[in-house]
Amino acid sequence: MKQTIKKVLVANRGEIALRVMRTCYEMGIRTVAIYSTPDAKAPHVKFADESVWVGEAASSESYLDMDKVIGAAKQTDADAIHPGYGFLSENGEFSNRVKDEGIIFIGPSAESMRLMGDKTAARDLMGKAGVPCPPGTKDAMEDVEKALSVARNVGFPVLIKAAAGGGGKGMRIVHDEKDFTASVKSAQSEARNAFGDDRVYVEKYLEEPRHIEFQILADRDGNTVHLFERECSVQRRHQKVIEEAPSSLLTSKLRDEMADAAVKAAKACNYEGAGTIEFLVDKHQKFYFLEMNTRLQVEHPVTEMITGIDLVRAQIEIAEGKPLPFQQNDIQKNGHAIECRVYAEDPSDQFLPSTGTLTRHRIPAGAGVRVDSGVEEGGEVTINYDPMISKLSVHSATRKLAIKKMLRALHEYEISGCRTTIPFCEFTLKHDAFSSGQYDTHFVKDHFDPVKETMFEKVNELDALAASLVAALHEDSQGSGKNGNLKQTGTDVNQWWSNRR
Incomplete structure (x- = not known):
């Protein structure tokens, strides 16, 4: 049944909440934050x-509280909820509860989330669908010795991965058999804390892997299409920092095969x-199913x-029941x-996070430049959230450009006030x-030298301090008449900053 959405509650925060709201505005849909x-x-x-x-800083008391989120939608008569990514976006229980309240959930069914959210169930389903998966255990491990036997058969190094996980949580690379049992226990502990589920499984660790989705x-x-691939191989702690589309690796033949899968x-x-649909591609250009993210990336x-x-x-x-227009x-x-994630990290x-x-916060501009930000100048990056x-993001005619x-x-x-990943992205x-x-x-392990980046960051800190001093002098010259020579010479802090960079 088709239904026109008139008001959307965005069950998220930051840049993704703002990004969803902008499209809603263009569609004439009212929004609730x-x-x-x-x-x-x-x-x-x-x-x-x-x-x-919806609550205090802790996510469990605000953005993850289903009762409060659904209550906010009912309070404002929102007829749909968009979950963004993270928080409740891949929570099947939340999806069902939203629908039970007669509210449209802008996302997949709870059953699809369940099937693809459980990594072992997803591997089994993909095998039946003819989508290649890395060799390893078919089910979550209950017996460490049996799992070790599988690891010996596929050959070290192997990956131990959380069955209900994602984002690098509950994941361990094991290069040597003697470290296997301890790594299993460590992965289980992290998975239990992150997902409330300590099931883990083993798969072959691929050589020189590329992460392509x-x-x-x-x-x-049932009309299903693909919108080509994204390369996401530049990562830290198994989490992406730089992405690009299309991938520089894929041939037309391999692209078609992966798209079909x-x-x-x-x-x-x-x-x-x-x-x-996320894949790993090894050095022999063989691809394997990694996982499915049942949300916007x-x-x-x-x-x-x-x-x-x-x-x-x-x-x-799609949530309104309309068919794909193409x-x-x-x-x-x-x-x-190309997209660079600008994190407040050192x-x-x-x-590690560098909050403050x-x-x-002066963003770049120009043709083909896009900035999705959820923080303004004077705003704070806290330890409470990502x-x-x-x-x-930028777009041009060729990869080189x-x-x-x-x-x-x-x-x-x-940017000043905290350290960021900008120097790493430039590097x-x-x-x-x-x-x-x-x-x-x-890439990070093989090529990144943090010592050099430390020196670069120190230079940036000095620049930021000097810029603040010049700005203070400039304001003083305009307000009290002192240091008037600064104003008289036409010195402008923005021009000064530009020259320094």
């Missing part, structure tokens, strides 16, 4: 038509909405840039796009391994 105490003045709250406070869209009538995977779980802007398709609009229209042959890729200290107030400041445009945008980006884009397209998921 939810917020925790520290997010009271956040950009997504200011942008929304209405907002509802395919965006898919599927409507209620992605569509089969989506159809196997009767998928509806936007989702992503952080890195979706690069796909939007090369296809011209608004994925959030597609999600909403077929596979209608979707063409155009040019090349690359010189194992990418953004005393300066330390992402923004997603910086896209790299140059991204380097220009990174150079133009001005990566300038590195021969990346520029040549010959890189894999070991």
Whole structure:
């Protein structure tokens, strides 16, 4: 049954909440923001038509509290909920509860989430659908000795992975048999804490792996298409930092094979909405199913840039019961796009969070440059949530030109108040391994020298301090008349900053 959505509650925060609201605005759909105490003045709250406070800083007391989120939707008469990514976006119980209240859930069914959220169930389903999976245990391990026997058969190194996991949690690489049992226990403990489920399984650790994923869209009538691939191999702690589309690795033949597998995977779980099929490709260009993300991905802007398709609009229209307005042959890729995640992290200290107030946040601009940010200048990056400041994306005619445009945008980006991943992104884009397209998921381990980045960050800190001093002097010269020579010489802090960089 088709139903027109008139008001959407976005069950999220930060840049993704704001990104969803922007498409809703363009579609003439009213929006409701939810917020925790520290997010009271956040950009997504200011942008929304209405907002509802849902609790204190802890996610468990706010964004993860199903009763409060659904209560906010009922209180504001929202007829749909968009979960964004993270938080409740892949929670089947939440999806069912939303639908039980007569509210549209903008996402897949709870059954699809269940099938693809459990990694062992997903592997079994993919095997039946003819989608290749890495060799390893078929089910979650109950006997460590049996699992060790499987590991011996497939050969070390192996991966121990959480059955209910994702985002690198509950994952251990084991290179030597003597470390196997301890690694299993460690992975189980982390999985239990992160997901409330300590089941783990074993699979072969692939050599020189590339992380490549395919965006898919599927409507209620079973029409399923792919929107080409994204390369996500530059990672820290098994989490992505830089993504690009299309991949520099794939031949036309391999792309077609992987795309066909992605569509089969989506159809196997009767998928509806936007989702992503993730693969690993080894050095022999053999690909294997990794997992399915039953939601919108952080890195979706690069796909939007090369296809011209608004994925959030597609999600909403599918949730309204509308058929896909295009077929596979209608979707063409155009040019090349790159996304850099700008995190408040210290690359010189194992990418640990670097929280604080953004005393300066001036974003880059220009043709083909997109910034998705959920934090404004003067806003605070706290320890309560993901330390992402923004997603910086660029689009150009070729990969070479896209790299140059991204380097220009990174150079133009001005942030002070916390350390960021900008220097790491610049380092990566300038590195021969990346520029040549010959890189894999070991890029950080194989190429990144944190000592050099430490020196770069110290220079940036000095620049930020000096800029603050110049700004203070400038304000003083305008306010009290002192230091008037600064004003008289026409010194401008923004020009000064530009010259320093």
